[in-house]
Amino acid sequence: MSHRHIEFLRMTHLRGPNIWTYRPVIEAWVDIGELEHSPSNTLPGFYERLTAWLPGLVEHRCGVGERGGFLLRLREGTWPGHIMEHVALELQTLAGMQTGFGKARQTHLPGVYKVVIRTRHEAVGRVAMEAARDLVMAAIEERPYDLAATLGQLKQMVDSLCLGPSTACMVDAAAERSIPAIRLNEGNLVQLGHGASQRRIWTAETDRTSAIAEGISRDKDLTKRLLSTCGVPVPEGRTVANPQEAWEAAQDIGLPVAVKPSDANHGRGVSLDLNTSAEVEAAFRVADEEGSEVIVERYIPGEEHRLLVVGGRMVAATRGETATICGDGRSTVAELVESQINSDPRRGEEEDYPLDTIRLNEHHTATLELQRQGLNADSVPAAGRVVTVMRNGNMVNDVTDLVHPEVAAQVALAAKVVGLDIAGVDLVARDISRPLQEQGGAIVEVNAGPGLLMHLKPASGQPRPVGQAIVDHLFAADDTGRIPIVGLVGGEETTMVAKLVAWLLHLSGRHTGLACADGLFLDQRRLERGSALGWEKGQRLLINRAVQAAVVESSARHILAEGLPYDRCQVGVVTGMPGAAGLEEFYIHEDGQMPNIVRTQVDVVLSEGAAVLNAEDPAVAELAGYSDGQVIFYAQSETAPALAAHRAGGGRVLFLRGTALVLASGEQETRVLDLTMPALSRLTGSLGVKPGELLAAVGAAWALDIAPDLIRAGLKSYGQDPAVH
Structure with missing residues (x-):
């Protein structure tokens, strides 16, 4: 500690629940050197420089619990590790990644701190932490700092690496219902739920979205024919092969x-209200450059609308507006487009912008629209002249509450006819609050994978909870997409307990995955030899669509190094409190530090689940208060103090009375088996299963509502299948 600098000693991504929080975090170990003797209130001008760069720090409540709390700590005096925590969180927020959790704790070594921040992406969190160190040092040393460059880098990373807004709104909606989410690739493919109960989403498509239906929706001519057959109003039209056919079709259909x-998308290549052969033939060439075939259809007067259908129900609607500019007599059309249209903060190139940027040299439809008005990009419109740049593709105004019930029913029918579970239905109508037929309106397109941002961030009107609608479509009201997960932590005996629990789940009729120190198993078939402890192995079970229940053994080391491989579990088992030996690299030196690590297993128990705890280990018994669910104590002696007190309060316990294994809920008792039974001789003899291991396994099975008769039969038969070993 002889330097006036902040040095990173280690940076770790804890991908699952950990000693800090339920969510993934970046944990950085930093040595602040001589700055240990220089709290913030002793650094002249530090407060002013830091808050000038990051005025948003005023919103950080810190331990004070109110707005401005962190700034109060800065004025009173706090240390660089703590300051780095808040700066890193603020940088992520400014980059568009909302996070709020952070911690900074000193280790037993002077000047060495563990700094922890919540992050939604590992790479973004690491860069934010490193940038926080550099910014804090710049403020300390009175040096300039290029905050704009840092935020530019972080924003680019958030845009390219994090979930897009459509997918993110569904993941957030799932979290509100306690449905777990696992990102399956670097894009927007996400699994909601676990194992056999999972569903998959990819932006606004789901594993219920039919490939055939998606193919139909891309063929606009086929879509219209199917809709027309089912009585849905659509504009008359037909496919054409060249400009001459386009004009012939226009005359047959009737102008305009x-x-x-x-296969039009986002309005590209679409030209409207065409009245002359020159306009139609030019429009054909524009459309031909965008798609595989070109359609000429009757022009429907009115305003464009996009209605979102989810699971057979219309859930949101937006109305479009025409993009126009107003001449000033000095500026060119291109300059006016930039200053009056593209300057709109809602426009951009990325998915999280509801409106596209208009590039005249790339957008041939806009070019054609200008030509129809006798203009081009270099023209200078007269002052006050209103010029139409684009007639479609600007769905920005929410009109959900105005949609007539008949219109809602017709768009739902259109999605059903095509076969899409989620669809964006485009229609043209003068008044969305009236039936289509009476005003000559029509449905013009049915789109798979519709964008959701227009409904989440409309320019006017109310944002709509479309992510929630999609999650509710995928999962029934009482379905969280979870499978029974049993998590175990303790000593060496935990592996045998895990194998016994997996066997009992298997016998109960569930396809059961097991990750333990002896390997990775599915339905008692070994998939991999060697230790299967750790985040990656546990995740493999949860991603497997065949798995109906999972048993996952963990260790204190893996909790410290990676976090648990699941967000919550139905049953959390702690067989004993491990010692601190071997964990020195994590700054764990005393056995008294272990309960704070092991409690993570109890913290993640669901409210409808149970913690199964060894009552004969006082340190384990004291973890009972951290369980959100029930607590089941087990001990070889029914007089164990923690067990006896828990039973006296009406709690569930199991113990040995002589050689009999007894389950008890308050005064009610059930005798499961006798350890001296000949049928158990293999289990307790050659397999060497100890009474404590047997009690822990039975306790977990009891917590899973496995019947005593099945528990008894399972213990008798364990070890007879050679595939187990």
């Missing part, structure tokens, strides 16, 4: 017409 690609 619209020309569009058969």
